[in-house]
Amino acid sequence: MLYRITHMLALLLLATTALLAQRGAISGTVYDEDGFPMLGANVVIQGTGDGAQTDFIEGKYQFQVAAGTYNLVASYVGYQNQVIEGVVVKGNETTVLDIAFSEDTGVELDVDVTVTAQALQRGEVAVMKLRQNSDKVQDVISSQEIQRLGAGTAAAALTKVTGTTVVDGKYVYVRGLGDRYSATTLNGLRIPSIDPYRNSAQLDLIPTNILDNIVASKTFTPDLPGDFTGGSVNIKMKALPERFTWGVSASGSYNSQGNFRNDFLSFDGGDRVGLGYNDGTLDGPSILNDPRLADLDVLAANADRRARRDQELAGLVEDVANEFGNAFTIDRIKSGPDYSLSANIGNQFNVGTMPLGVFASVNYSRSFDQYQNGVRGNYLFPSGGFTSLQEVYDLQDSKSVQSGMLGGMLAVTLRPSPSNNITLYTLYSHQGYQEGRILQGSNESKGAAGTEDNFYRSQASTFMERELIDYVAQGDHTLTGLGNININWTANYVSSGQDEPDLRFAEYIKQGENYINDQSQFTRPSRFFRDLTDDTYQGNLDITVPVLQTRNRANALKFGGSYSMKDRVFNERIYAYGNSRGLSFSQAGGDFSVFYGPDNLGVIEQAPNQRNTIGAYIFDNSADPNSYTGSYAVGAAYGMFTYQVLPKLKAIVGLRAETTDILVESKVVEIQRARDNPSQDRIDDNTARIDTISFMPAVNLVYNLTESSNLRGSFTQTVARPNMREVAPFGSFGFLGEPPVFGNPNLALTSVDNYDLRYEVFPDAGEVIAFSMFYKKFRDPIVQTFRNAGEQQFTWTNSESAELYGVELEFRKSLGFLTSKLDRFTVSTNLAYIQSEQRVDAEEVRVARTVDPTYSATRSFNGQSDYIVNANLSYTDAERGWDAMVAYNYFDDRLQSIGAVGSPDIFERGRAQLDLSVSKQINRFKLSLRGRNLLNPAYEAYSEFDRTYIFQSYERGRELSFGISYGM
Known part of the structure; x- marks a missing residue:
C-alpha cells in the first residue's frame, strides 16, 4: 500500500511538473518616492490585461505567465504610467521586479531576472530597505545570506548579526546580555523555552530551510514584547510560492573527532534513537x-531489612531489582557519518477567484559529535593565607553525543481579496540526544591521586528529547473603505516538552585492587527520570490607523494588545541502588555487570x-520539592504614535503596560x-508567586540626514522576568559533586532604562555603514549568587543595580568601487565593544571577604564578551552560477559562572571560528562544499589567580561537508 501511494504521488508530481514546465512567475513590491509600499498599484503586461494589482497589505504583486520576454506597465493614480521593457521570464523560475516610483522621473527600476544570483542580491536589497525605513534600530539577515553562510539552524545564522553571540549552540545573547534579556518570536509570536533553566527559546529547533529572514531589533517600541533589553529577534518564515x-536536498559531513570512530561512547537506547526518539527502551x-509497591512500601530505603522475613515483600524487591537490572555499562561503538535530508513543495491555486497557496517542508538530520582527552577541573580558594587555589578534582573528560532531528512545516494561505490575507500553519520540531560521558583522574576531595592505580571515575549515560508543535492562525486585513486601517491578528497553541528518561549516573574510586563507592563519600548509583511539558496559548491584536496622511504617509496611530499563558508540569523521580549484603563493588572487581x-x-x-539475604536493591530517592507545577501569564496593552x-x-512615541502573573x-x-x-x-515555603504590572514608555526619533542616511536616537524602559525554575524553591542535583542550585521564590522583576544612538548610511542597494552607541541601567537585576548554607549552594537573587554600555560598527559594501574587476566581491563586517558592571x-561579598579581603564587589554580566567581531567576504557570479563566502567570527572572554566562596570567577576563553562555503549552480542542481570550524580552537573555561586554572577544555574538530540540491 505504501509503495502504491508513493508511486501515485510521484506520478502526480511529474505530471504537474510537465504541465507547468513552461510557466514562470513575476513578483515584487511597488514603492513610492519615499520608500513606502504602494497599495493598489497595477502591474500588467503591455497590450494585455494579464497582470496583478499590488495588495493592500504590503504593496506586493505576483502573477504567473508563460516563459518569454515581456514589456510591463506600472500605473498608479497621480503618477505617470511607466513601461519596463525586456523583462525575461524563464520556465519554473520567478522573475523578481521591484519598482520604486520617483517624484522626478516617474519610475526607477531595480530589476532582478532569475531566482539564482539576482534573486539572492534582491533578498539582501529588500532587507536593507526594511532596515532603512524601520521605526527602530534593527539588524536583518536574509534567507539568501543564511544559505550562503551554510547555517543549518536559526541559532547558527544569528552568530552573524551585529553584537550577537550564541551560547551552547542554541541561546542568543544580544549586546552581551543573556537569554533573560532577549525575546524570540516566530512570525511575531513568542517561541516558548523548553529548558527549565532558560528564558529564551532553543533556536537550534528552527531549521533555516523554512526562513525568509531574521530581524534583530535593538531598540524597544511598544508593539514589541516588553521583556527584552538586549534585543528582540523575530524569525520570519518564507512566504508562500508564487x-x-x-525541491530536495541532501548533504553529508565528516569530522575526524566524531565520525567513523571506534571509540564512540554509547549504550542501548532502542531502535529509534537515531531518529531522536525513545521507543520505550528507556x-x-x-x-x-x-x-503493591505502594501498599507494601517496597521502594522505601529500609525495604531490604523488612524483606528479610517478609516473603511477599522480598519477592517484590527481587522483581523491582531485576527489572531495573544493570544500566551502567557504557560501550564503545563505531560512529557513522553526519548527514541531512530535506524536501519542500508548494503551489498557488485559484479557488474561484480567490488565490490559495500551500507550502510544505520536511527535514531530517543525524550527527555524531565527540571529544576525547578533554579536561574538567574544579579549584577553590582555601582560607588561611594560601597563595594558590586548591584542587578539588582534575579529570580527563570524554564525551560522545549522537543526535537525530526531525522537523517540518505545513502552511496554507488564503487571500479572499487584495486587502485580506489569512494564513494557517503548523510547525513541528523534534530532537533527541544520546550521550555517553566518562570522567577519570584525580579528585583530592575524595582522596584519589589520579595515578593508574589510584583514580576517581564518574560516568553518565543520558538521553534527552525535545519537541515543539506550533499551531498558528494569522490574519492581515486592510479596511480600504476606512482610510486603509490595518488589522493584524495572530493566535497559536504550542505544545512543547523535554523528556530525560533514565539518566544513569555512577561514581567511584579505584585504589589498587579496591573499588570504593561507599555512600558516605559518593552519590549512590542512580537512575533519574525527568519530564517537562508546557502548554502555551498566545494571542496578538495590532490595529494601525493612518492619520494626517496629507502631511506624511508615515503618520499613524497603532494600538493593540497581547496575552500569553503557559502551564507547566515538571516531574523528577530518582531511583537509587542500595546494597545490603551482596557483593561489594571491590568484590565485583569494579564491574557493574x-x-x-x-x-x-x-x-x-x-x-x-x-530468612532472606538481600543483595543490591532499588529504592525511591526522589525529593517531593523537586517536582512542581507552574503557570506563567503575561497580558499587555499598548498605544504608539x-x-x-x-x-x-x-518621532515614534508610546506606552506599553504588561501584567505578570507567575505561580509555582x-x-x-x-x-x-x-x-x-x-x-x-x-x-x-513551597510556593512562589509574582503578581505585578509594569509600565514601559518609549521614545524613538529618526532624522533623515540625507536620502540615504539616518540618525536614530531612543529612550525606552523594559523589564526582565525570572523563569519558573528560578523561583521554584528546590535544589537540583549537581553531577560530579558540583553544588546544587536552588530557586528563590522572593525574586522580583528587573527594570531597565535603555539609551540608544545610531548613525546609518545606505550607499547603494544592499549596502550599509552603521555606527551605534548604547547605555543600559538596571534596577534589581537578577543574578546568580551563593546560598547561605552549610555546604556550597547557588541560587538567584536581585542585586541593587547594574549598567552596560557599548558601541557597534557595521560595514557592508561591494568592492566594485575600488575597481570594476571586484564587482562580484562584497565585504561585510561588524564589531561590538561592550562593557558591563x-x-x-551584599551577602556574597561579606562571606567572600572573610576568605579573600580583596574580593571585588562588582562583576560583568554572565555571558558578556568585551569584543564581538564578524567578518565575511563573499563572491557571486550569477552568469556562471558560482557563489562563495569566507566567514569569520570571534568573541572575547566572557563570564561563564561565578566562583565558589572567595574563589575567582570562571570565564569562557574567547575564540575564533572560520567557515568557508562554495556552491555551484548547474541548471537546476546546486552543489555545495563547506568547511566549518577550520581553526578548531579549544573550548576553554578558566580562572586567573596566581596562575591560570583550567576548569574545562576540549576541541570540536574541523568539519567538511558536501551537499547537493535540486529545485524548481
Whole structure:
C-alpha cells in the first residue's frame, strides 16, 4: 500500500511538473518616492490585461505567465504610467521586479531576472530597505545570506548579526546580555523555552530551510514584547510560492573527532534513537505501576531489612531489582557519518477567484559529535593565607553525543481579496540526544591521586528529547473603505516538552585492587527520570490607523494588545541502588555487570529458617520539592504614535503596560493540601508567586540626514522576568559533586532604562555603514549568587543595580568601487565593544571577604564578551552560477559562572571560528562544499589567580561537508 501511494504521488508530481514546465512567475513590491509600499498599484503586461494589482497589505504583486520576454506597465493614480521593457521570464523560475516610483522621473527600476544570483542580491536589497525605513534600530539577515553562510539552524545564522553571540549552540545573547534579556518570536509570536533553566527559546529547533529572514531589533517600541533589553529577534518564515515549486536536498559531513570512530561512547537506547526518539527502551520498568509497591512500601530505603522475613515483600524487591537490572555499562561503538535530508513543495491555486497557496517542508538530520582527552577541573580558594587555589578534582573528560532531528512545516494561505490575507500553519520540531560521558583522574576531595592505580571515575549515560508543535492562525486585513486601517491578528497553541528518561549516573574510586563507592563519600548509583511539558496559548491584536496622511504617509496611530499563558508540569523521580549484603563493588572487581548482575540483585540467598539475604536493591530517592507545577501569564496593552514632526524628523512615541502573573507550587503543596491538617508554613515555603504590572514608555526619533542616511536616537524602559525554575524553591542535583542550585521564590522583576544612538548610511542597494552607541541601567537585576548554607549552594537573587554600555560598527559594501574587476566581491563586517558592571549581592561579598579581603564587589554580566567581531567576504557570479563566502567570527572572554566562596570567577576563553562555503549552480542542481570550524580552537573555561586554572577544555574538530540540491 505504501509503495502504491508513493508511486501515485510521484506520478502526480511529474505530471504537474510537465504541465507547468513552461510557466514562470513575476513578483515584487511597488514603492513610492519615499520608500513606502504602494497599495493598489497595477502591474500588467503591455497590450494585455494579464497582470496583478499590488495588495493592500504590503504593496506586493505576483502573477504567473508563460516563459518569454515581456514589456510591463506600472500605473498608479497621480503618477505617470511607466513601461519596463525586456523583462525575461524563464520556465519554473520567478522573475523578481521591484519598482520604486520617483517624484522626478516617474519610475526607477531595480530589476532582478532569475531566482539564482539576482534573486539572492534582491533578498539582501529588500532587507536593507526594511532596515532603512524601520521605526527602530534593527539588524536583518536574509534567507539568501543564511544559505550562503551554510547555517543549518536559526541559532547558527544569528552568530552573524551585529553584537550577537550564541551560547551552547542554541541561546542568543544580544549586546552581551543573556537569554533573560532577549525575546524570540516566530512570525511575531513568542517561541516558548523548553529548558527549565532558560528564558529564551532553543533556536537550534528552527531549521533555516523554512526562513525568509531574521530581524534583530535593538531598540524597544511598544508593539514589541516588553521583556527584552538586549534585543528582540523575530524569525520570519518564507512566504508562500508564487508558482509551483519543489525541491530536495541532501548533504553529508565528516569530522575526524566524531565520525567513523571506534571509540564512540554509547549504550542501548532502542531502535529509534537515531531518529531522536525513545521507543520505550528507556522508559521506567513496568513494575513501577504495580499498586503493591505502594501498599507494601517496597521502594522505601529500609525495604531490604523488612524483606528479610517478609516473603511477599522480598519477592517484590527481587522483581523491582531485576527489572531495573544493570544500566551502567557504557560501550564503545563505531560512529557513522553526519548527514541531512530535506524536501519542500508548494503551489498557488485559484479557488474561484480567490488565490490559495500551500507550502510544505520536511527535514531530517543525524550527527555524531565527540571529544576525547578533554579536561574538567574544579579549584577553590582555601582560607588561611594560601597563595594558590586548591584542587578539588582534575579529570580527563570524554564525551560522545549522537543526535537525530526531525522537523517540518505545513502552511496554507488564503487571500479572499487584495486587502485580506489569512494564513494557517503548523510547525513541528523534534530532537533527541544520546550521550555517553566518562570522567577519570584525580579528585583530592575524595582522596584519589589520579595515578593508574589510584583514580576517581564518574560516568553518565543520558538521553534527552525535545519537541515543539506550533499551531498558528494569522490574519492581515486592510479596511480600504476606512482610510486603509490595518488589522493584524495572530493566535497559536504550542505544545512543547523535554523528556530525560533514565539518566544513569555512577561514581567511584579505584585504589589498587579496591573499588570504593561507599555512600558516605559518593552519590549512590542512580537512575533519574525527568519530564517537562508546557502548554502555551498566545494571542496578538495590532490595529494601525493612518492619520494626517496629507502631511506624511508615515503618520499613524497603532494600538493593540497581547496575552500569553503557559502551564507547566515538571516531574523528577530518582531511583537509587542500595546494597545490603551482596557483593561489594571491590568484590565485583569494579564491574557493574557483576555488581548489578542477576546473581547480586534482590534475594541472593534464602536460608532454611526463611530468612532472606538481600543483595543490591532499588529504592525511591526522589525529593517531593523537586517536582512542581507552574503557570506563567503575561497580558499587555499598548498605544504608539508615529508622526513626521519635521520634513526630516520622525518621532515614534508610546506606552506599553504588561501584567505578570507567575505561580509555582512544588509537589509538597499538593501533598499538604490532601491532608486533613495541612501545614500552611510548608505550603508557603513551597510556593512562589509574582503578581505585578509594569509600565514601559518609549521614545524613538529618526532624522533623515540625507536620502540615504539616518540618525536614530531612543529612550525606552523594559523589564526582565525570572523563569519558573528560578523561583521554584528546590535544589537540583549537581553531577560530579558540583553544588546544587536552588530557586528563590522572593525574586522580583528587573527594570531597565535603555539609551540608544545610531548613525546609518545606505550607499547603494544592499549596502550599509552603521555606527551605534548604547547605555543600559538596571534596577534589581537578577543574578546568580551563593546560598547561605552549610555546604556550597547557588541560587538567584536581585542585586541593587547594574549598567552596560557599548558601541557597534557595521560595514557592508561591494568592492566594485575600488575597481570594476571586484564587482562580484562584497565585504561585510561588524564589531561590538561592550562593557558591563553589576553589583555582587551584599551577602556574597561579606562571606567572600572573610576568605579573600580583596574580593571585588562588582562583576560583568554572565555571558558578556568585551569584543564581538564578524567578518565575511563573499563572491557571486550569477552568469556562471558560482557563489562563495569566507566567514569569520570571534568573541572575547566572557563570564561563564561565578566562583565558589572567595574563589575567582570562571570565564569562557574567547575564540575564533572560520567557515568557508562554495556552491555551484548547474541548471537546476546546486552543489555545495563547506568547511566549518577550520581553526578548531579549544573550548576553554578558566580562572586567573596566581596562575591560570583550567576548569574545562576540549576541541570540536574541523568539519567538511558536501551537499547537493535540486529545485524548481
